[in-house]
Amino acid sequence: MTRSFDIAAAAVGPPDSAALADAVARQSRLTKPAGALGRLESVGIQLCGIAGCCPPPRPVPAAVAVFAGDHGVLAEGVTPWPQEVTGQMVANFVAGGAAISVLARQAGASLTVVDVGIATDLSVLGLDGAPGLRRRRVRAGTGNLAVASAMTEEEARQALDVGTETASELVAGGARCLVTGEMGIGNTTPAAALIAALTGKPPAEVTGRGTGIDDSTLARKVTVIERALVLHAAALADGPLAVLAAVGGLEIAALVGFIIGGAAARVPVVVDGVIADAALLVAASLVPDVVGFCIAGHQSAEPGAATALDHLGLQAVLDLGMRLGEGSGACLALPIIEASARILGEMAAFDSAGVTEKN
Amino acid sequence: MTRSFDIAAAAVGPPDSAALADAVARQSRLTKPAGALGRLESVGIQLCGIAGCCPPPRPVPAAVAVFAGDHGVLAEGVTPWPQEVTGQMVANFVAGGAAISVLARQAGASLTVVDVGIATDLSVLGLDGAPGLRRRRVRAGTGNLAVASAMTEEEARQALDVGTETASELVAGGARCLVTGEMGIGNTTPAAALIAALTGKPPAEVTGRGTGIDDSTLARKVTVIERALVLHAAALADGPLAVLAAVGGLEIAALVGFIIGGAAARVPVVVDGVIADAALLVAASLVPDVVGFCIAGHQSAEPGAATALDHLGLQAVLDLGMRLGEGSGACLALPIIEASARILGEMAAFDSAGVTEKN
Numbered sequence: 264m265t266r267s268f269d270i271a272a273a274a275v276g277p278p279d280s281a282a283l284a285d286a287v288a289r290q291s292r293l294t295k296p297a298g299a300l301g302r303l304e305s306v307g308i309q310l311c312g313i314a315g316c317c318p319p320p321r322p323v324p325a326a327v328a329v330f331a332g333d334h335g336v337l338a339e340g341v342t343p344w345p346q347e348v349t350g351q352m353v354a355n356f357v358a359g360g361a362a363i364s365v366l367a368r369q370a371g372a373s374l375t376v377v378d379v380g381i382a383t384d385l386s387v388l389g390l391d392g393a394p395g396l397r398r399r400r401v402r403a404g405t406g407n408l409a410v411a412s413a414m415t416e417e418e419a420r421q422a423l424d425v426g427t428e429t430a431s432e433l434v435a436g437g438a439r440c441l442v443t444g445e446m447g448i449g450n451t452t453p454a455a456a457l458i459a460a461l462t463g464k465p466p467a468e469v470t471g472r473g474t475g476i477d478d479s480t481l482a483r484k485v486t487v488i489e490r491a492l493v494l495h496a497a498a499l500a501d502g503p504l505a506v507l508a509a510v511g512g513l514e515i516a517a518l519v520g521f522i523i524g525g526a527a528a529r530v531p532v533v534v535d536g537v538i539a540d541a542a543l544l545v546a547a548s549l550v551p552d553v554v555g556f557c558i559a560g561h562q563s564a565e566p567g568a569a570t571a572l573d574h575l576g577l578q579a580v581l582d583l584g585m586r587l588g589e590g591s592g593a594c595l596a597l598p599i600i601e602a603s604a605r606i607l608g609e610m611a612a613f614d615s616a617g618v619t620e621k622n
Numbered sequence: 623m624t625r626s627f628d629i630a631a632a633a634v635g636p637p638d639s640a641a642l643a644d645a646v647a648r649q650s651r652l653t654k655p656a657g658a659l660g661r662l663e664s665v666g667i668q669l670c671g672i673a674g675c676c677p678p679p680r681p682v683p684a685a686v687a688v689f690a691g692d693h694g695v696l697a698e699g700v701t702p703w704p705q706e707v708t709g710q711m712v713a714n715f716v717a718g719g720a721a722i723s724v725l726a727r728q729a730g731a732s733l734t735v736v737d738v739g740i741a742t743d744l745s746v747l748g749l750d751g752a753p754g755l756r757r758r759r760v761r762a763g764t765g766n767l768a769v770a771s772a773m774t775e776e777e778a779r780q781a782l783d784v785g786t787e788t789a790s791e792l793v794a795g796g797a798r799c800l801v802t803g804e805m806g807i808g809n810t811t812p813a814a815a816l817i818a819a820l821t822g823k824p825p826a827e828v829t830g831r832g833t834g835i836d837d838s839t840l841a842r843k844v845t846v847i848e849r850a851l852v853l854h855a856a857a858l859a860d861g862p863l864a865v866l867a868a869v870g871g872l873e874i875a876a877l878v879g880f881i882i883g884g885a886a887a888r889v890p891v892v893v894d895g896v897i898a899d900a901a902l903l904v905a906a907s908l909v910p911d912v913v914g915f916c917i918a919g920h921q922s923a924e925p926g927a928a929t930a931l932d933h934l935g936l937q938a939v940l941d942l943g944m945r946l947g948e949g950s951g952a953c954l955a956l957p958i959i960e961a962s963a964r965i966l967g968e969m970a971a972f973d974s975a976g977v978t979e980k981n
Contacts, residue, residue, distance in 0.1 A: 293721075294711070294714055294719065294720055294721075295720075295721055295946050296832075296833035296834050296945075296946070297834060298834065298945075299833065299834070299944065299945050299946040300721060300942075300944055300946055300950070301923065301942045301943030301944040301945070302942040302943055302944070303942065303944070303954075342980075343980040343981045344978075344980045344981075345978055345980075345981065347978055348977060348978055351975070351976060351977045351978060352653070352977060354975075354976070355653055355970055355975045355977055358970070358975070359968075360653065360968075360969060360970025360974075360975050361653055361654075361969065361970070361975075362652075362653075362654055362659060362965060362969060364968075364969075365961070365964050365965055365968045365969055366961055366964075366965075368964075368968075369957070369960065369961055369964055370957075473655075474655035474658065474980065475655050475656060475657065475658070564660065580942070581940070581958075582941065583659075583660045583661040583662060583939070583958070584660030584661055585658065585659055585660040585661070585662070586655075586657075586658050586660070587654050587655070587658035587659055591659070595662075595957070595958055595961060598728070598729075598954070598957040599940075599942070599954055601728065602724070602725055602728055602954060605724050605725075605727075605728055606721060606724055606725075609718075609719075609723075609724045609727075610719060610720070610721060610723075610724055611714055611717070611719025611720065615719075616710070616713075616714045616717070616719050616720075617710060617713070618707060618710040618711060618714055619703075619704055619706055619707055619710060621701075621702040621703045621704075621833065622702045622703075622704065
């Protein structure tokens with residue numbers, strides 16, 4: 264049986280060139296100086312290419328999917344936060360008290376939380392049957408990437424399928440825009456490892472302070488990633504799926520599938536911070552056309568985010584000095600993306616509005 | 623009789639220090655790493671200082687006021703757009719087809735257009751009794767600042783009053799946040815002149831291409847401003863009101879009054895691009911405390927905007943390469959400002975959510 268991820272990957276195509284051309288022409292007729300709306304214009308054109316029509320449909324309602332997983336690399340002391348916080352935060356998401364809960368509510372977006380690899384059994388936290396929570400755990404946290412593969416390739420494929428299926432279910436349920444979210448204590452370590460492996464940049468350049476670690480923890484984190492890249496050198500030469508399995512994370516693998524699932528469904532995918540940027544690097548290595556369906560919602564303060572976005576040729580919509588993850592930065596970009604669509608759909612043209620053009 | 627502007631100017635006070643302290647403490651207890659929400663945290667704290675309570679009220683509904691005026695300096699050939707476009711765009715605002723019409727509608731903000739000095743008689747455009755339009759014309763466009771004062775100090779004071787009264791009427795009508803907007807063909811010339819005069823920077827450094835002028839028009843525009851600053855040297859040494867009258871604009875003067883009116887009413891004022899930044903420079907020269915009530919909505923692509931915001935010590939929320947004016951960039955920042963308030967009001971704390979803090 265062909266896996267859901269593979270079906271989605273094969274379905275991703277290029278943007279619609281006729282709709283792109285229509286959008287460029289329409290921007291030039293609207294009652295504003297050429298180019299005066301900056302990023303709103305380029306995002307609007309991109310939305311037309313994704314949807315295959317101009318003006319594009321409004322990207323509402325949006326759906327945020329937060330994939331959660333734990334990380335064996337915590338054994339190396341890369342963060343002062345205990346592993347139990349991953350599950351506790353899932354409870355906080357579901358209860359509506361986390362940042363992404365607040366921001367999704369404001370944006371009118373649904374919030375789906377997917378356990379793809381949390382170490383804690385969520386039943387112990389009283390989350391059986393919690394609304395908006397999907398239990399798709401592939402394994403109870405990854406292995407320690409500093410001493411072994413984070414997961415097997417088969418486990419990575421299972422997590423990819425979880426992501427793809429989540430995307431297609433949300434689109435089938437009416438979502439017209441997908442937002443990447445994640446939770447996993449320690450996950451800036453695998454993200455930095457993936458970014459270093461896939462861009463060729465040294466770990467010291469792409470590794471950041473995550474939740475705000477001190478100098479000695481940061482130095483340890485960089486060393487852990489350097490060691491991992493040596494340990495997994497053979498896998499790193501073996502293609503993106505092998506890289507993902509060796510130094511990735513279960514929630515990161517699910518994000519790869521989610522992004523590709525959104526592109527296959529031809530809806531815009533708003534990519535959050537450094538964890539999602541790392542996932543997009545993997546996705547783009549597997550399916551290059553996926554990048555045209557993605558909008559970098561914000562520029563994370565983590566250094567690897569800038570490296571990844573540069574490598575992908577993407578410019579973030581927002582730069583608010585944020586480094587929380589969860590999908591928070593991407594969610595904040597939603598009104599600007601919606602505005603890009605509304606400008607093309609609702610603004611008057613020079614001739615119809617009776618406005619004189621410049622001499 | 624004391625003028626409405628003078629009453630408002632005297633009413634502006636500092637932010638509430640107790641509310642600021644409460645907000646700083648509350649940010650540290652919310653379920654996120656310290657500082658991880660970046661600008662959302664600092665804006666949220668500012669909103670508490672403005673409102674005098676923590677959490678702050680949500681800044682909704684917002685009200686956008688677009689002040690429109692014409693500019694005698696058009697005689698110098700500083701723009702290829704004809705003066706009649708100012709009135710035509712007012713008709714477009716009222717009909718709902720302009721960018722600010724679209725963006726205000728999306729944000730759920732009211733849109734009020736105020737004729738404070740359009741050259742065209744709006745009655746000729748069939749706008750008598752148009753909803754959302756206020757007729758407060760002080761004079762039919764300014765004088766040519768390259769050869770005479772743009773307006774008298776008495777006219778500037780009348781325009782200040784128009785702005786202040788618009789602010790207080792909108793707040794009395796239920797607005798909990800004010801957004802600066804403007805329309806005036808040629809108004810990047812007086813804005814650059816004001817920014818040069820009030821920051822001491824050379825005109826060539828703060829003058830931009832506005833709607834997208836060519837090299838020779840830009841060179842002419844810079845020369846016009848240089849000449850104006852020499853011509854009006856005595857006024858420039860005579861204080862901010864004299865500077866405003868000499869090289870400002872009627873809609874810019876109204877924006878000065880509007881910003882100070884918002885601060886007097888203790889509501890956040892979201893400042894749009896370079897025209898509004900110039901107005902805020904004047905406002906801050908008159909009433910320094912006003913800056914604490916202002917949020918720079920976006921970083922205009924015009925070079926004078928960066929100069930003005932640096933001088934004021936403000937950092938823009940958005941940087942989308944926009945240079946349209948009308949209030950468009952500020953309007954796009956509204957959901958982020960609302961999110962800053964909601965984070966403080968709706969996020970759970972570590973103890974109440976049962977989330978373990980870092981070791």
